[in-house]
Amino acid sequence: MARLPSYITRIDGPRGSRYEARINATLPGGKRLQHRKRFRSLDEAKAWHAKTTAELAAGTHTAPSDLTVSEAVEAWLAAKEVRTKPSTAAAYKFSLAPVVAAYGNTKVQKLSKADVERLVTDLRTGAGDRGLWRRTSINPMLARWRRVWADLHAEGVVARNVVALVEPLRKPSGEPAMKVDDSLSEAEVELLIKAHSDGVDSYARRREPFVHLALLGLRRGELSGLRWSAVDLSSENPTFTVAATRVAVTGRVIEQDDAKTASSSRTLPIPPHLLPILCRAHADMQANRGRLGERWEGGDDPYLFALDLGAPLSPRTLNAWWKKSLEDANLPHRRLHASRHTAASLLALRGAPVPMIAAWLGHADGGVLAMRTYVHTPGAALTDTAALLSHET
Numbered sequence: 001m002a003r004l005p006s007y008i009t010r011i012d013g014p015r016g017s018r019y020e021a022r023i024n025a026t027l028p029g030g031k032r033l034q035h036r037k038r039f040r041s042l043d044e045a046k047a048w049h050a051k052t053t054a055e056l057a058a059g060t061h062t063a064p065s066d067l068t069v070s071e072a073v074e075a076w077l078a079a080k081e082v083r084t085k086p087s088t089a090a091a092y093k094f095s096l097a098p099v100v101a102a103y104g105n106t107k108v109q110k111l112s113k114a115d116v117e118r119l120v121t122d123l124r125t126g127a128g129d130r131g132l133w134r135r136t137s138i139n140p141m142l143a144r145w146r147r148v149w150a151d152l153h154a155e156g157v158v159a160r161n162v163v164a165l166v167e168p169l170r171k172p173s174g175e176p177a178m179k180v181d182d183s184l185s186e187a188e189v190e191l192l193i194k195a196h197s198d199g200v201d202s203y204a205r206r207r208e209p210f211v212h213l214a215l216l217g218l219r220r221g222e223l224s225g226l227r228w229s230a231v232d233l234s235s236e237n238p239t240f241t242v243a244a245t246r247v248a249v250t251g252r253v254i255e256q257d258d259a260k261t262a263s264s265s266r267t268l269p270i271p272p273h274l275l276p277i278l279c280r281a282h283a284d285m286q287a288n289r290g291r292l293g294e295r296w297e298g299g300d301d302p303y304l305f306a307l308d309l310g311a312p313l314s315p316r317t318l319n320a321w322w323k324k325s326l327e328d329a330n331l332p333h334r335r336l337h338a339s340r341h342t343a344a345s346l347l348a349l350r351g352a353p354v355p356m357i358a359a360w361l362g363h364a365d366g367g368v369l370a371m372r373t374y375v376h377t378p379g380a381a382l383t384d385t386a387a388l389l390s391h392e393t
Contacts, residue, residue: 008045011038019045023052035064065157069111070104072157076148085256087221090249095141096148098123098130108149108158116145116166124169135169142168182334183341186349189215195329204328207321209281210305212274214322217343217361220336221245222264224315225255226304231270233279238270240278242362248315264362 004010009020019042023035039045073096081089102119103111126132149163184192196208213223224246231240243265247254270278289296289310298310305313322336347357
């Protein structure tokens, strides 16, 4: 019988002989690798040993790991919590929740491209416990999942990034490149403003500042996070500063003292038509605070949009306000973000240059992406941006 290589041992048992191959090596970081594996035949044992030895020499070997998908995702999210805003970290966690739910106990080295495709299919069809997901939610999930696996691959935990093999979902044929029919026309804006001006019921009048600020193009989180301390009504050139945000995530509201991005933080002039509206709202708030006394819940720096006792409204309540505002004006429903599209479109229509529109919206790219994303009508002249957004009734 031929003599066995020193790295292979023959083991005889009730079911026959097995050949145990052993690897003993020092990895680049100095860590010792000791790995054993049994095979039915000597040739299989030799082939595995030769392959593993070649991988170690080339630096491409992946050592066995018991790391699970849940553990890998949790570690990645923990690192992101230190480097990102709470709202961003919460969005990452929500996006990756289906991955953890489907494969949390699976070892990362066992996850296959087919597993990734299976989850995408379940979300697209609504077959899983999480219901039907849209393409615009599935693609961010894939993007973040791909980043988790890219880190694992870079660390040598997985041999390849199988998530990167799955392509993001494409837009169905015939779907427009962007939504162009949700911004309000100038005539619709006039109807919306008229429905919240003098002579309307108190609930509609209470929403008047909200409607006007929404039509200036503020994001929902910016509207929700706006405090009276950020509004300067008494200076020669009245302004308001957009910086803090309040963002609704699963089960809670995250308050952030800084804006979405560096360019999102901005100080904007108050258009002439809006100044008396904000002055009235501020006076109403002060009077209400005085009446409530110790029952006041708004603190020393209250929010613009608050409950009767002063506590801030949930960001999601602003969606309901917007829906009701459109109904009061007999206008078809649009989501609240359509007000941001409307501001950009009106600025373009009235001649604002692209960089000015981007600066007003607090857009990060300086103009080109803002124009492509938000503006649905071209414009050309250089004028005072705030005055261009004036809505006199």
